[in-house]
Amino acid sequence: MSTIVINCKDSQLSDHANQLAKDLGYPILDGSLSVEAKQSMFQYELVLDDQGLSLCPTNTKLHGAIRCDFGSAANTHRRKHGGGNGQAIAKAIGVSGRFSPTVVDLTAGLGVDGFVLASLGCSMTLIERNKVVHCLLNDGLERARQAASMDTALGSIVGRINLVGQDSSEFLILLPPKERPDIVYLDPMFPERKKSAKVKKEMQAFHSIVGSDDDSADLLALALAQAKYRVVVKRSVSAEWLGGLKPSYSLTGKSTRFDVFALNKLPS
Numbered sequence: 001m002s003t004i005v006i007n008c009k010d011s012q013l014s015d016h017a018n019q020l021a022k023d024l025g026y027p028i029l030d031g032s033l034s035v036e037a038k039q040s041m042f043q044y045e046l047v048l049d050d051q052g053l054s055l056c057p058t059n060t061k062l063h064g065a066i067r068c069d070f071g072s073a074a075n076t077h078r079r080k081h082g083g084g085n086g087q088a089i090a091k092a093i094g095v096s097g098r099f100s101p102t103v104v105d106l107t108a109g110l111g112v113d114g115f116v117l118a119s120l121g122c123s124m125t126l127i128e129r130n131k132v133v134h135c136l137l138n139d140g141l142e143r144a145r146q147a148a149s150m151d152t153a154l155g156s157i158v159g160r161i162n163l164v165g166q167d168s169s170e171f172l173i174l175l176p177p178k179e180r181p182d183i184v185y186l187d188p189m190f191p192e193r194k195k196s197a198k199v200k201k202e203m204q205a206f207h208s209i210v211g212s213d214d215d216s217a218d219l220l221a222l223a224l225a226q227a228k229y230r231v232v233v234k235r236s237v238s239a240e241w242l243g244g245l246k247p248s249y250s251l252t253g254k255s256t257r258f259d260v261f262a263l264n265k266l267p268s
């Protein structure tokens with residue numbers, strides 16, 4: 001597991017940095033430390049500045065900052081020109097002009113998929129158990145909420161997202177029957193492809209922070225007991241079925257596959 005330090009670059013944010021240090025149990029960077037000493041002691045720093053929170057390698061040559069930026073040009077482009085309900089993820093979930101489901105995303109990560117589904121009108125509950133990832137996602141949602149006065153569409157999308165910092169198994173076990181979601185979505189970490197150059201450096205970093213999601217087959221079993229209509233599992237195209245369970249059908253793209261477990265007919 002990685003060693004992390006909190007680097008507060010703006011003295012006005014020191015209360016926030018102290019709170020993060022308390023919540024996450026990481027030290028705050030001693031400003032008198034040399035770059036070499038910092039690099040030898042810590043692999044990553046959680047940088048807090050006027051851009052929000054980001055996770056950066058202390059060796060800046062390794063890769064760039066990891067952050068959630070829902071107002072970024074890439075997100076805005078996908079929101080406006082990404083194919084809407086024609087996207088594979090939308091078809092797998094079953095979102096349409098007639099059906100805007102409630103979706104629980106059991107593996108929120110940095111919220112990329114959750115944000116896409118919220119932008120298509122789904123009411124999303126995002127669950128993330130890793131505290132660092134949860135903080136990054138929470139920060140991204142918070143900044144998107146603050147930007148809502150300038151971008152009302154972004155505001156209504158994040159208004160459909162509820163973030164929960166918890167283990168999803170626990171969440172599903174404690175879920176009251178009348179709060180069962182229409183759809184449950186899972187995107188566990190892919191098994192690490194050690195020699196593949198295709199795994200982006202940021203993804204490798206994410207892997208080293210989160211580890212592998214070895215309990216995801218158990219999570220699928222719980223999801224199948226709780227979803228009203230469907231459970232959708234995102235896999236890499238060549239991965240085996242999660243837990244060896246055969247889905248009802250799959251939607252296969254270039255690198256990603258959505259395995260759909262259809263439990264009941266969607267409302268029309």
Ligand SMILES: C[S@@+](CC[C@H](N)C(=O)[O-])C[C@H]1O[C@@H](n2cnc3c(N)ncnc32)[C@H](O)[C@@H]1O
Nearest residue numbers: 107109110111112113128129130167168187189
């Ligand atoms: C591959 S990432 C998901 C990426 C996400 N779909 C996105 O679009 O950004 C998997 C994430 O699920 C989280 N996770 C895995 N199992 C979980 C569980 N049982 N409860 C909560 N979070 C979990 C991991 O911590 C990790 O952040």
